[in-house]
Amino acid sequence: MRPFYSALAGAGAVLLAGLASAQAATEIEFWHAMSGALGERVDELVKKFNDSQKDYVVKAVAKGTYDEVLNGTIAAYRAKRQPEIVQSNERSFLTMVNSGAILPTSELMAQQGHPIDVSKFIAPVVSYYAIDGKLQAMPFNSSTPILFYNRDHFKAAGFDKPGATWQELEPQLDAIKAKGVSKCAMVLPGDYEWSFLENYSAVNDIPYATKRNGMDGLDTNFVFNKGKLVGQVERMKRLVSSGVMQLAGQGIIPIQLFTSGECSTIIASTASHAAVVAAAKFDWSAVELPYEQGVSPRNSVIGGAALWTLKGHTPEKYKAIAAFYDFLAKTDTQVWWHQATGYVPVTTAAYDAAKAQGYYQKNPTREIAVLQLMRGTPSDNSLGFRIGNSNQINVAIMEEVSAAFLDKKPVQQALDDAVSRGDEALRRYEQLNAGKK
Amino acid sequence: MPARNSAATLSVAASGGGLRLRWPLRRSFIRRTGDAQAESGLKRAHFREWRLPFWLLAPQLFILLLFFFIPSIRALIQAFQLTDPFGATTQWVGFQNFARLFRSSVYWSSVQVTLIFTLAQNVLTLSVALVLAFASNHILRGRGAYRTVLLLPYAIAPAIAGIMLAFLFNPRVGPVAHMLQGLGFDWDPNRNSSHALALIVMAASWKHICYNYIFLIAALLSVPHSILESAYLDGAGPIQRFLRISLPMIAPTLFFLIVINFVYGLFETFAIVDATTRGGPAGATSILVYKVYQDGFVTLDLGSSAAQSVVLMALALFLTFAQFRFIERRVNYSV
Numbered sequence: 001m002r003p004f005y006s007a008l009a010g011a012g013a014v015l016l017a018g019l020a021s022a023q024a025a026t027e028i029e030f031w032h033a034m035s036g037a038l039g040e041r042v043d044e045l046v047k048k049f050n051d052s053q054k055d056y057v058v059k060a061v062a063k064g065t066y067d068e069v070l071n072g073t074i075a076a077y078r079a080k081r082q083p084e085i086v087q088s089n090e091r092s093f094l095t096m097v098n099s100g101a102i103l104p105t106s107e108l109m110a111q112q113g114h115p116i117d118v119s120k121f122i123a124p125v126v127s128y129y130a131i132d133g134k135l136q137a138m139p140f141n142s143s144t145p146i147l148f149y150n151r152d153h154f155k156a157a158g159f160d161k162p163g164a165t166w167q168e169l170e171p172q173l174d175a176i177k178a179k180g181v182s183k184c185a186m187v188l189p190g191d192y193e194w195s196f197l198e199n200y201s202a203v204n205d206i207p208y209a210t211k212r213n214g215m216d217g218l219d220t221n222f223v224f225n226k227g228k229l230v231g232q233v234e235r236m237k238r239l240v241s242s243g244v245m246q247l248a249g250q251g252i253i254p255i256q257l258f259t260s261g262e263c264s265t266i267i268a269s270t271a272s273h274a275a276v277v278a279a280a281k282f283d284w285s286a287v288e289l290p291y292e293q294g295v296s297p298r299n300s301v302i303g304g305a306a307l308w309t310l311k312g313h314t315p316e317k318y319k320a321i322a323a324f325y326d327f328l329a330k331t332d333t334q335v336w337w338h339q340a341t342g343y344v345p346v347t348t349a350a351y352d353a354a355k356a357q358g359y360y361q362k363n364p365t366r367e368i369a370v371l372q373l374m375r376g377t378p379s380d381n382s383l384g385f386r387i388g389n390s391n392q393i394n395v396a397i398m399e400e401v402s403a404a405f406l407d408k409k410p411v412q413q414a415l416d417d418a419v420s421r422g423d424e425a426l427r428r429y430e431q432l433n434a435g436k437k
Numbered sequence: 438m439p440a441r442n443s444a445a446t447l448s449v450a451a452s453g454g455g456l457r458l459r460w461p462l463r464r465s466f467i468r469r470t471g472d473a474q475a476e477s478g479l480k481r482a483h484f485r486e487w488r489l490p491f492w493l494l495a496p497q498l499f500i501l502l503l504f505f506f507i508p509s510i511r512a513l514i515q516a517f518q519l520t521d522p523f524g525a526t527t528q529w530v531g532f533q534n535f536a537r538l539f540r541s542s543v544y545w546s547s548v549q550v551t552l553i554f555t556l557a558q559n560v561l562t563l564s565v566a567l568v569l570a571f572a573s574n575h576i577l578r579g580r581g582a583y584r585t586v587l588l589l590p591y592a593i594a595p596a597i598a599g600i601m602l603a604f605l606f607n608p609r610v611g612p613v614a615h616m617l618q619g620l621g622f623d624w625d626p627n628r629n630s631s632h633a634l635a636l637i638v639m640a641a642s643w644k645h646i647c648y649n650y651i652f653l654i655a656a657l658l659s660v661p662h663s664i665l666e667s668a669y670l671d672g673a674g675p676i677q678r679f680l681r682i683s684l685p686m687i688a689p690t691l692f693f694l695i696v697i698n699f700v701y702g703l704f705e706t707f708a709i710v711d712a713t714t715r716g717g718p719a720g721a722t723s724i725l726v727y728k729v730y731q732d733g734f735v736t737l738d739l740g741s742s743a744a745q746s747v748v749l750m751a752l753a754l755f756l757t758f759a760q761f762r763f764i765e766r767r768v769n770y771s772v
Contacts (some may be wrong), residue, residue, distance in 0.1 A: 099527030
């Protein structure tokens with residue numbers, strides 16, 4: 001019996017030692033919404049960080065779509081089992097800030113001795129994610145929409161490239177369809193409220209909501225049912241009903257209709273580069289977003305997501321999180337991430353470094369989004385959007401706009417209804433969060 | 438979620454007739470507890486002491502508590518609150534969520550869509566199942582094979598069924614859609630609300646026809662042969678025999694299936710809608726149970742979602758009540 005017990009004790013000791021060495025590195029969990037190729041890039045990124053030092057281990061967990069990650073986080077937080085870091089999209093900014101569940105990034109980094117200089121980040125990123133110059137979340141994957149086009153189709157229709165304004169672009173799209181070059185001159189993206197409405201208002205410098213699109217307070221109201229935005233939705237409706245612009249519908253992702261060569265153009269996030277490069281078997285290129293004739297275009301606004309630090313963890317964990325963020329903000333990391341994914345570099349230093357490498361000479365379309373985001377000084381209309389209950393409002397706007405596409409109601413009425421549904425959700429948000437930013 | 442849970446209980450309740458102990462089993466139970474008088478009245482309590490029945494019921498009660506009562510009570514509470522998704526701020530708002538719901542034209546159009554959807558789904562499911570049951574009952578060779586094939590769709594997960602149909606009928610890439618377009622029919626469920634509605638009716642029915650079929654074929658088999666034979670001798674053809682004799686005799690099963698189909702259409706079609714149309718285009722296929730999910734889990738409007746599920750719960754209770762009160766009583770099950 002005796003050898004048995006000593007063997008047992010020995011095994012126990014080995015086990016304990018194993019546990020102790022495993023615990024020496026602080027492990028933090030990072031929930032993200034990147035799938036497919038982008039998910040693999042996240043894993044690579046995390047591996048780079050884990051290999052770069054010995055004290056901390058980041059565990060990346062893909063939790064589905066942005067909505068699913070947010071839902072999972074809420075459930076975990078309510079059960080007091082929240083991860084350390086979650087990736088949440090730009091739309092959820094106010095939900096996260098006012099959740100009472102997060103530790104602002106600027107605060108965290110200052111506490112951990114890696115103070116963040118917001119001036120290093122590009123302007124549309126800062127204006128979106130910072131309140132009073134303090135970053136609330138760590139900018140991670142930032143994108144902006146650009147216009148991808150099939151060069152073969154444009155050549156076949158007798159055009160060099162898409163026109164810079166809608167007034168030039170529309171006849172080109174009509175011609176592509178009329179000449180039979182393609183049955184689908186453009187495909188409507190799934191996130192068109194972002195690319196066709198919000199970014200349209202930013203680029204053309206028109207207000208989307210009062211109080212600088214919500215930046216100055218929760219008592220904001222929507223105003224997108226007036227002027228040029230009505231014209232934009234009328235234009236979209238005309239393109240859809242004439243069959244020039246097609247809807248992908250359930251079961252296929254719009255970008256697939258572009259990369260398969262079926263549709264000639266798509267306005268999509270610059271992060272679609274990954275999909276286009278991987279699948280497009282034709283001569284493609286991209287240009288900046290079209291704008292209205294006679295307008296001097298402003299910067300577009302960002303999309304994508306940021307990393308949020310959740311409350312309720314031990315100081316060692318926060319040390320690990322700060323080290324990870326510090327690694328993310330490094331120029332090398334940013335340049336790699338930008339080139340591997342198609343997202344924009346979030347710091348100006350990373351952009352300069354990529355440029356110095358001659359990267360944009362070889363890959364000119366990768367620079368479009370950066371240039372478009374950094375175009376001029378952001379105006380009140382192109383700072384970004386700070387909208388409460390934005391998921392609800394987003395769904396309501398899409399529902400109303402597509403009702404207009406379906407001829408269920410006139411465009412003006414659809415937008416009026418969208419504004420009133422949106423305002424109602426804004427008021428409810430204001431009621432619940434009275435006194436907050 | 439509460440709505441789904443209540444649906445689950447409801448379907449258990451609705452099929453309660455089938456869950457009753459069969460006679461021989463009942464008899465043995467009674468013997469074991471040694472109650473000699475019990476055989477006379479079915480409704481009398483058969484157990485003398487409370488412990489055994491309590492432990493027999495406990496697992497089911499625990500499941501009910503966990504998956505029905507607790508969520509239902511939470512939904513009920515949340516329906517009167519305005520709350521931040523993370524639970525940071527909660528306000529009691531009385532009937533504000535309900536008032537907002539009943540004021541909303543979107544909600545009423547969802548009610549309308551749900552009505553059309555459940556009715557259409559019910560009619561389609563039942564009639565196709567009836568035709569199939571009638572036909573396969575008359576086939577002698579390979580009857581078993583036909584039945585197996587007809588039952589297969591029941592084994593397919595609703596999400597897969599939905600995605601498959603969405604793909605087959607996708608106007609850009611779907612083969613069925615191309616066929617329809619080839620016939621000159623401008624099929625496009627992305628731009629036409631009624632096409633989208635037709636699509637989810639088809640998807641939901643396709644999935645549920647087999648369930649109806651099992652019940653109908655069983656009912657048809659239990660129609661006494663003597664009556665059918667005498668009708669045959671009197672010169673009635675197969676269709677006449679079916680309409681005049683079999684159909685009236687399987688009426689109880691039909692009633693039962695109608696209720697079950699309503700319950701299915703109202704509460705169990707969430708996955709199909711999510712996979713096929715996601716409630717679109719422009720809310721054209723956003724049935725009530727899908728809206729509960731979308732408002733609660735996609736847009737995080739917890740108060741409204743809870744209020745909606747309370748309304749659905751009331752509807753489920755009403756249906757259960759209606760089934761026990763009106764249908765169970767009037768329909769004679771002993772065919």
